[in-house]
Amino acid sequence: MSLANTASRDLPPWRVLLRRLNIFGFTGRSFVILAPAAWLTLFFLIPLAVVFKISLSEAAIARPPYLPMLTFGEDGSVQLSLHLSNYLFLLSDSLYIDAYLNSIKVAAISTLFALLIGYPMAYAIARASDRWRNILLMLVILPFWSSFLLRVYAWIGFMKGNGVINNVLMSLGIIHTPIVMLQTDFAVYVGIVYTYLPFMILPLYTNLVKLDQSLLEASADLGARPFRTFLSITLPLSMPGVVAGSLLVFIPALGEYVIPALLGAPDTLMIGRVLWDEFFSNRDWPVASAVAIAMLIVVVVPIMLLQRAQSAVIEET
Amino acid sequence: MKRGWFLPITATLGFAFLYLPIMSLVVFSFNENRLVTVWSGFSLKWYQALFDDPQMLEAAWLSLQIAGISASIALVLGTLCAVALTRFRRFKGRTLLAGMVSAPLVMPDVITGLSLLLLFVAMEAMLGWPAGRGTLTVILAHSTLCMAYITVVIRSRLSDLDKSLEEAAMDLGATPVRVFFDITLPIIAPALVSGWLLGFTLSLDDLVIASFVSGPGSSTLPMVIFSKIRLGVSPDVNALATIIIGVVALGVIAASVVGYGAQRTSRPRRG
Numbered sequence A: 001m002s003l004a005n006t007a008s009r010d011l012p013p014w015r016v017l018l019r020r021l022n023i024f025g026f027t028g029r030s031f032v033i034l035a036p037a038a039w040l041t042l043f044f045l046i047p048l049a050v051v052f053k054i055s056l057s058e059a060a061i062a063r064p065p066y067l068p069m070l071t072f073g074e075d076g077s078v079q080l081s082l083h084l085s086n087y088l089f090l091l092s093d094s095l096y097i098d099a100y101l102n103s104i105k106v107a108a109i110s111t112l113f114a115l116l117i118g119y120p121m122a123y124a125i126a127r128a129s130d131r132w133r134n135i136l137l138m139l140v141i142l143p144f145w146s147s148f149l150l151r152v153y154a155w156i157g158f159m160k161g162n163g164v165i166n167n168v169l170m171s172l173g174i175i176h177t178p179i180v181m182l183q184t185d186f187a188v189y190v191g192i193v194y195t196y197l198p199f200m201i202l203p204l205y206t207n208l209v210k211l212d213q214s215l216l217e218a219s220a221d222l223g224a225r226p227f228r229t230f231l232s233i234t235l236p237l238s239m240p241g242v243v244a245g246s247l248l249v250f251i252p253a254l255g256e257y258v259i260p261a262l263l264g265a266p267d268t269l270m271i272g273r274v275l276w277d278e279f280f281s282n283r284d285w286p287v288a289s290a291v292a293i294a295m296l297i298v299v300v301v302p303i304m305l306l307q308r309a310q311s312a313v314i315e316e317t
Numbered sequence B: 001m002k003r004g005w006f007l008p009i010t011a012t013l014g015f016a017f018l019y020l021p022i023m024s025l026v027v028f029s030f031n032e033n034r035l036v037t038v039w040s041g042f043s044l045k046w047y048q049a050l051f052d053d054p055q056m057l058e059a060a061w062l063s064l065q066i067a068g069i070s071a072s073i074a075l076v077l078g079t080l081c082a083v084a085l086t087r088f089r090r091f092k093g094r095t096l097l098a099g100m101v102s103a104p105l106v107m108p109d110v111i112t113g114l115s116l117l118l119l120f121v122a123m124e125a126m127l128g129w130p131a132g133r134g135t136l137t138v139i140l141a142h143s144t145l146c147m148a149y150i151t152v153v154i155r156s157r158l159s160d161l162d163k164s165l166e167e168a169a170m171d172l173g174a175t176p177v178r179v180f181f182d183i184t185l186p187i188i189a190p191a192l193v194s195g196w197l198l199g200f201t202l203s204l205d206d207l208v209i210a211s212f213v214s215g216p217g218s219s220t221l222p223m224v225i226f227s228k229i230r231l232g233v234s235p236d237v238n239a240l241a242t243i244i245i246g247v248v249a250l251g252v253i254a255a256s257v258v259g260y261g262a263q264r265t266s267r268p269r270r271g
Helices: A002-010 A013-023 A028-055 A085-092 A094-127 A130-145 A148-159 A164-171 A185-208 A213-221 A226-237 A239-254 A258-263 A271-280 A285-316 B006-029 B045-051 B054-087 B094-106 B109-127 B135-160 B163-171 B176-205 B208-213 B221-230 B235-270
Strands: A070-072 A078-080
Touching (some): A028 B054, A028 B176, A085 A094, A085 A285, A094 A130, A094 A185, A094 A271, A094 B006, A130 A185, A130 B235, A148 A164, A148 A185, A148 A258, A148 B006, A148 B235, A226 A239, A258 B221, A271 A285, A271 B109, A271 B208, A285 B094, B045 B235, B054 B135, B054 B176, B109 B208, B135 B176, B135 B208, B208 B221, B221 B235
């Protein structure tokens, strides 16, 4: 009895409070789960539901600029109005479909180039000596920590008419008139590959560094040329890394806004940019929401592929 | 394996691709000429111009505050979430929680930004809170984004952790809360630091989400930079970039030196 008394007296106040809460079945354990779950429900799940709701409502000149979905009549009746018009509008205007297809094209081509550049880099890092490996890995990660916006900005100075590339080529006498690079699709590809290259290199590196060297030696002993060994051993074994890296480049590239806005031509259509303009320039919230929902549908498939690839990697290790 | 010429050359070209634009940015920040890419002599005047620009300084200070607060909120929530996902094997809605916390990682920024703005507008209409858009709404949005990344960092550290230490403490009669604060937390402290830094950087770097959810008078640094560089190249942005790159490089080098030291001292114990 006295022992229990001293024990509860020595308890700090927060522990006493926790004990009281325990009576209501509210344990520390449920707090650990509920706090992040409640936050994410409020700031992730509900917002998506709100977007879906507004995509089904009618635009209006009001604040906020859309009509309510439920209207209550004076006689107590409730009227529910759902408008599919925003989605039909997306389908009827070729601008939106073109933007979709173009986003997928730009993302796919950029991913391919990122893979072609990133694979040899990841392989070289995996094969480097311990000392060099750490330095090279740090060099890959370093740009990721500095400002994304400023790294894209660096390319403006690099590619513009009187920029670094043109100046160097002209002073070497290779070209006589500046090449137009900025505000072209080429610039958008360069920007995306440059920005997301670390996302390609890191999963590839993690995969390639585990590659069993004896397999390569065996293949060489059996008379295969290095390129043949690469095609029939290294590449198939590194497929999980290739898939993870490609998706990590492809997914953000699909919804990219900043890179096409800064490096692309004014008429470079990408879905992220269309959503932005619909919202900020046209102030059409319902159509912007419909674009967001349609964009989610495009993004969901690669995201699910990514999660499968990642769980495969986790099971493997 | 025979060392070919192919790998070293492509790797060198790859690193040149990653670093040449950044290096030219740094070099031309010291250029005297207003035309950013025409060199006409060494000068620090763009740094002077940067520190004389009240709009830039205000935005930088605001962004640092937002990043610090968001990363701290996200660290608490992310740690709780990581503990729930690694230490509690089974509970209702586990899959949902795991899905919700990793979805913001891959969600396009424009969708996250738009959806949060629409939420804030709806909440203001129904509850009157948060009143208007501004610093608070940016913090709420960034905390959610950073939380996703921080959960990944801490979750992977927690699942690598040797559970016997926690079990030993539990066997000796420590409560789960006590075990967490006395055993788990000190061990995962490095992951907490790197998670917080990651969140801080993400918040400091975000343009798209902040553009949606911020209001008049709460322009963050990326928003100010973006509106400046949409008009063209401007040498004081080069100066700002050089400062950021310098700070980041020093930080990463310091962290890797500390990490390397820690690795060396911990190795014999493990072996």
